[in-house]
Amino acid sequence: xxxxxxxxxxxxxxxxxxxxxxxxxxxxxxxxxxxxxxxxxxxxxxxxxxxxxxxxxxxxxxxxxxxxxxxxxxxxxxxxxxxxxxxxxxxxxxxxxxxxxxxxxxxxxxxx
Amino acid sequence: xxxxxxxxxxxxxxxxxxxxxxxxxxxxxxxxxxxxxxxxxxxxxxxxxxxxxxxxxxxxxxxxxxxxxxxxxxxxxxxxxxxxxxxxxxxxxxxxxxxxxxxxxxxxxxxxxxxx
Numbered sequence: 001x002x003x004x005x006x007x008x009x010x011x012x013x014x015x016x017x018x019x020x021x022x023x024x025x026x027x028x029x030x031x032x033x034x035x036x037x038x039x040x041x042x043x044x045x046x047x048x049x050x051x052x053x054x055x056x057x058x059x060x061x062x063x064x065x066x067x068x069x070x071x072x073x074x075x076x077x078x079x080x081x082x083x084x085x086x087x088x089x090x091x092x093x094x095x096x097x098x099x100x101x102x103x104x105x106x107x108x109x110x111x112x
Numbered sequence: 113x114x115x116x117x118x119x120x121x122x123x124x125x126x127x128x129x130x131x132x133x134x135x136x137x138x139x140x141x142x143x144x145x146x147x148x149x150x151x152x153x154x155x156x157x158x159x160x161x162x163x164x165x166x167x168x169x170x171x172x173x174x175x176x177x178x179x180x181x182x183x184x185x186x187x188x189x190x191x192x193x194x195x196x197x198x199x200x201x202x203x204x205x206x207x208x209x210x211x212x213x214x215x216x217x218x219x220x221x222x223x224x225x226x227x228x
Contacts, residue, residue, distance in 0.1 A: 004154070043115070044155070044203065044219040086154050096168040098143065098207065100217060102154030 002027045004089050006103035013077050014111050021072040021106050023061075023087030031089045033063055033070040034100070038084040047072075047085070057081070077110045084108075114138065116220035118204050124226045130192040133223045137185070137206030143167075144181055145217060146189050147203040155203055161187060162209065191225075199227045 003026040013019055025031060033050040048056045050063040050070060061072045070087060086105045091097035117136040125131050137144050142163050147155035158177065160167040163184035172179070176195070181187040191198055201224050205217040 043221050046216050049216070088154075094209075095162070096160065099145065099157045099160055099168055100147075100155070102156070104152065104154050 002031070002089055002091065002101045004087050004101055004103035006087055006106050008106050009104070010107045010109065012109040012111065015079055016076050019072075019074045019077045019081070019108065019110075021085050021087075021108065023070045023072065023103060025068050025070065025087075025089050027068075027089060027091070029091055031091060032093070033061070034088045034090070035059070035061055035070075035072050036086045036088055036102075038086070040083070044086070077108075079110045079112055082108055082110045116204055116206055116218055118202075118220035118223055120223055121221060122224050122226075124228065125194055126228050127196055128193040130190065131194055131225060132188055132190045133202050133204075133225075135187045135189070135204030135220060137187070137204070138218055140208065141206035141218070142184070142209045143207045144187050145205040145207075146179055146187070147205065149201040149203055149222070151200070158189070158202075194225075194227045196227050199225055201225070 005024045035047040036044050037047040038044045059074045061070050063070050084105050084107050087103040088100040090100050119134050144161045146158045148158050149155040158172045159169040159179045161181040164181050177191055179189045201222040203222045204220040207217045
């Protein structure tokens with residue numbers, strides 16, 4: 001069975017502070033890991049995926065297979081980063097493997 | 113490009129009543145997903161379609177939930193009869209297929225269902 005754990009529900013930081021949103025997963029094969037974000041009154045959207053190894057809006061996430069983690073990091077938080085963040089996992093891009101298993105999500109609040 | 117459309121946006125019904133949700137995916141997207149998101153939880157897959165065929169419905173409560181995707185475009189999700197625990201946001205998502213390495217799902221705004 002595949003499972004995604006986001007151990008914290010809320011992270012509140014001041015603007016300019018570093019951010020780390022934690023994500024751990026359980027999967028027997030080679031997973032694809034994603035971070036999705038939902039800003040206030042907007043729809044859920046993809047932030048980044050591990051296979052792209054890119055930085056989006058200053059956020060990065062590295063897949064650590066040894067620790068089965070995919071933590072999301074940003075060195076200097078901005079107020080516009082305030083949102084709900086979900087870590088998600090899929091077994092691949094084809095067929096039933098493409099379904100996403102989500103964590104419970106974490107609310108990031110960046111104070112001025 | 114237009115995004116995933118869903119209607120209605122909000123629905124309030126009493127338990128044991130029936131309700132239906134509609135989804136129009138992004139044009140050309142062959143794969144369509146319905147997720148249920150209960151308050152405080154992440155979305156959970158209910159059913160996945162590839163064109164008009166079901167790929168995965170293992171988590172769909174088939175005694176009360178049904179879904180179809182006739183003609184491989186629009187989809188409807190129905191609950192009959194509804195229970196209190198069905199109160200949730202129902203999300204529709206679509207993704208293109210055949211694009212190697214891409215597995216981005218595009219989500220609709222969701223339908224918030226309240227069962228009284």
